[in-house]
Amino acid sequence: MRIAVGGGPGDGGVLRPVADDGSPLGPAEPVADLAGAVAAREHASAGDVVRWVWAATGRLYPRLLRAGVRVGRCHDLELTEAVLLGHAGRFGEPRSLRAALARLEGRPVPDDKAAREGPPTLFDDGPADDIDAVVAVHADQLRRVSDTGLRLLVAAESAGGLVAAEMGHDGLPWRGEVHDALLTELMGPRPATGLRPRRLQELADAIGEALGRRVNPDSPAQVVKAFGTVGVTISSTRSRVLHEVEHPAAALLLEYKELARLYVAHGWSWMDSWVRDGRFRPEYVVGGVVSGRWATSGGGALQIPKVLRRAVVADPGWRLVVADAAQLEPRVLAALAGDRALALAAGESDLYDALAGVFGGDRDKAKIAMLSAMYGGSSGDAPQLLAIMRRRFPHAYEYVESAARAGEAGKLVRSRLGRTCPSPSQAWRDLAVQDAGRSAVRSRGRFTRNFVVQASAADWALVLLAALRRRLTAMASGLAPEDAPRLVFFQHDEVVVHAPEEFADTVATAIGEAAEEARHLVFGDTPVRFPMETAAVTCYADAK
DNA sequence: TACACAAGCGCC
DNA sequence: AAAGGGCGCTTGTGTA
Incomplete structure (x- = not known):
């Protein structure tokens, strides 16, 4: 059973049941409380799981999550449109609901930015998704999916959309005081605005002395020139290059660059922006990389330096079940x-x-x-x-x-x-x-x-994620939402589940099963194995 | 002043 | 002679 979802004013929306071929099964029904209506229908159909059809999970689902509502399955029109366009050699063409409808009806296609801004509505910060457009584009996409054989990829992509929104909502457990202590140990206490941390300033001064003139270590041009004046020619200030340089300033500069990197990209201001209430809540972009890998639109969740894993700590009585696929790409x-x-x-x-x-x-x-x-x-x-x-x-x-x-x-x-x-x-x-x-x-x-x-590795990982999510959802049934194991991190070939410690073994087993399911769904009857290296730990840094 | 780009390095 | 794929993020730098 599928139910199309359109936007409405405020907390409202419009629902319309559709058949598995996309044809409408009944009239469109406005609802004043969209989250409540979704929850009611999600749970009413125990034997027949609903697939929610909507324009963009990333825009719609966070609102449901904030209302405490989770869904099992969806069809994300924008993600699907992007996959279908790419398959047709039309990568990068507008993927919004409005664009897809315009293409379908042979009208001029608005670019995604224009479509998203759209004509203003009274109650919302963006244009409401028109239910008729949702139904029409969905039916068209089902035909194209069938013609192209992309059913599994499209289903997995939509499931990924749900996972991404849920992880953004739940957040990765993050201990600000551990992060702060780590930074302080490495570079001194948090400096006043406009100043460098103590250790960075010391290094900058020492570099200036070693080179006989003050330089800004953050300016590659100045650094190259300053090395020239002491008779050292360097092609760039890359760390590979500096490692080969004998001059004492080189070692100082290497230490500076390593610390400066941590300070500017994942220092105190990063924490201010991205960590709240003991959780790091990144914004994942499903399919944000051409290969299907995810990207992030903020917080740099996929580039967290390994030293900061020390700050990722399970809640008391909980564990982090960390699993990564060993040597995924050659397999x-x-x-x-x-x-x-x-x-x-x-x-x-x-x-x-x-x-x-x-x-x-x-x-x-x-x-x-x-x-x-x-x-x-x-x-x-x-x-x-x-x-x-x-x-x-x-x-x-x-x-x-x-x-x-x-x-x-x-x-x-x-x-x-x-x-x-x-x-x-x-x-x-x-x-x-x-x-x-x-x-x-x-x-x-x-x-x-x-x-x-x-x-193809991203295919496998996405299917793994969907399979694992389904198992975790089954595990959560009967538990209070705050007691349920949750996926909290995903990075290309690695997943982290935050779970009450009595669930740690079950979760580890579920991860192994999900990997096996992904292997079978993606590669069929292959002798290749995709072993997961799994550890249940209190601190992320202890997983390896 | 605003913006685009390069450099450099973090992750896979 | 050298020749490695994909990203995000920040600062510095040059240009409009």
Whole structure:
């Protein structure tokens, strides 16, 4: 059973039941309390789970969550539109409900910004989603999904939308006082506005002394020039470069940069902005990366420095169940390519250990070989290692080579579930036919080579997330909402569940089952295993 | 003053 | 000769 949801004034909305082919099953019904109406229908249909059809989970669902209402399934029109457009080679075209309807009706298509601003409404901060548009676009999308075979990807993407909104709502347990103590230990107490923390100022002064003139360590141009005046020529101020420099200022600058990075990106002002009531609430953007990986629109949840994991602490009596997929991408490649030799290694718990024998007993070389194959690397030992890979794992090698050739030819490549890379720009096409465009051509080859692996890994992770969410929801039934295990973090190949300690084992089991379900749904009958390294801990930093 | 871009580095 | 994919975030810098 599906129910389409339109917007209404204030807390209201409009509901209309639709069939599984998208055709309306009854009249549209305005409701004054949308959250209440959704909750009532969600729970009324015990045997027949509702799939809620709405324009954008990210805009609508937070409102329901704030009212204490969670739903099991949805169809997100915007996320689906983006996936369908991408599959049709129309990546980046407007995806809003209004745009989708305009395209369907052959009218001029508004860009997403215009559609979102729309004509003002009296009671809302944005245009209300028209229920007739929701129903019409949904029916059209169901046809396109069926034609393209994107059913699983679209379902998983919508489930991801629910997870993202829920994680943004629930938040990651974050201990501000631990974070503060860590910063203070590393760089001194929080400075007054406009000043550097003590340790950073000391380092800046020491760098100035060592170079014989005051420099702003944050200005690469000044730093390069200052090194020049003491007879040291550096090509940039990258840490790789500075590591090779003998001059005493180099070590000071490296220490400065490391601390400054933490201070500006994840220091006290970050905490002020993003941590409230003991929770870090990031804004995830589902499908925000072309490969289907998530992005964030604030808070940098996907780039939290490892040292700060110390501040992520479970509530008293609770645990963080932390699980990451070990060496996900090479396993994905093995499964994609159906490479039996690589799949054999991927049956082991440490894939690189298993491969070491092939590369002279050196685990690091095995890793470089795999990463070079997936990223298009060609520096250092890569060529020799790739030659070994080509001989020993010919199907895996050919899979990524083929993707690279397709990209260089300007073609599209797709993930396992059908997520499709963007088309090359016209500027690229113009350049590609010239000798001078060789580097751009190679660059696109590296992109599509990586895309097939990274995007298929994202497919798997998204399906895992959906499968895990379903299990956690089942676990939560009968519990008070505040006692239920919750997904609180997701980062490409890693999940964190915050759970009462008596649920920790059950959650760990559920994660393993979800990984297995994802393996089967995404890759079918593959011998490749996707082991999860799982730990139930009090502090995130203790998980590894 | 506002903005776009580059540099640099955090995460996968 | 060198040649690694994807992001977000902040500061510095150049340009309008």
